[in-house]
Amino acid sequence: MAELIAKSPCEGLLPFSTGSADLTELWPDHMTLIAPYKGKDIAAAAALKSAHGLDLPLPGQSSGDAEARVIWFSRGQSLLIGPKADASLEGAAAVTDLTDGWSVVELKGKGIADVLARLSPMDFRLSQFPTGKSARTELKHMMASITRTGDAAFQIMVFRSMAATLVHDLKTAMEAVAARG
Amino acid sequence: MRITCPICGERDMREFTYRGAALPTPPLEADVETWVDHVHLRENAAGVLRELWQHTMGCGAWLVVTRNTITHEILDVVLAEEAGIGIPVAEEQP
Structure with missing residues (x-):
């Protein structure tokens, strides 16, 4: 190999x-797109908070620091930058690796x-x-x-x-x- | 010209792409003449028009922009999905 x-x-x-x-x-080690399913914004925000300690950002906002940051990335989409996205997000959102x-x-x-x-x-x-x-x-x-x-x-x-x-x-x-x- | 995106706020026109006239879509089963009119015929009036714009460089949302083509004044901007111009939902088949 x-x-x-x-x-x-x-x-x-x-x-x-x-x-x-x-x-x-x-x-960044990981960049992951998080797109909450319809009507699952609150569940996705809760999963992000408990898994990564970050707030799902409102349009035009971001949260976190250089180690782990989540930024509003487009309509209904946020990008998690730094840590590997926790599997618990997958029930509430479409999770896509964009690293x-x-x-x-x-x-x-x-x-x-x-x-x-x-x-x-x-x-x-x-x-x-x-x-x-x-x-x-x-x-x-x-x-x-x-x-x-x-x-x-x-x-x-x-x-x-x-x-x-x-x-x-x-x-x-x-x-x-x-x-x- | 600046357009106020309902999601992103006021942005420069360079961020948007024009997508055509914002016309109510005929039912899918409408006859050919109705669809030909829908696709090809426009009043082309000088004055207030309803247009589809997409915030391609921003959030990606499709917008219905009410614009005065004489003064370039933007009178109203709403999300296209809330403007009621999509294909009417057909009655459920039994």
Whole structure:
């Protein structure tokens, strides 16, 4: 049996830094889509709470921390990032492993809202997009999930196949913002 | 132009995809003329129209947007599933 080496979506592309802002790749062990069945939202939320200690997020929200996070991912869908999804979720929700399907990067530092302003139509200033808020939106024509994970930190996700484009566009915007000083 | 998605809130038009006129769907057993009208014939009025938009870059929801094509004013946005334009549920067969 050949020894296969797993490559992360942004292998060889990151980290990148402008001095004031940093872009790094996050490579979660597990990413699992949780889509509660019709009328089973409360049961799914209870199962998530007891199994992982996390609240099923409302639209545009997230909960948890870097170890275990759950973000609102689309209509009627949430994404559990970090731990392996507990089997107890399966009675109340459709549970789908998306671990290899998405690339996840973290943008930290100064001027990060200005960086995203160059790529997306949404307002990512801290006053408008507080910590914990999450949105599905457009990032340079890519369908993205963007979550504010801290005062000066965003988690940005796109489909894995678009990882190189994501890194290129973020780097370009970071360099342009840094050049303005 | 900005559309207020009932799920995501006010978003830029770039996040949405136009999906056609929001017309009530005829019954499946309707005759061919009715379906031809439904598929091809439009009043194309200048003014207030009901349109289907999908929040493709956001939550994915289909929306019925009431829009004034003269002023581009968005008058109303509701989830398509709540707008009563789907195929009428046929009577249960005995």
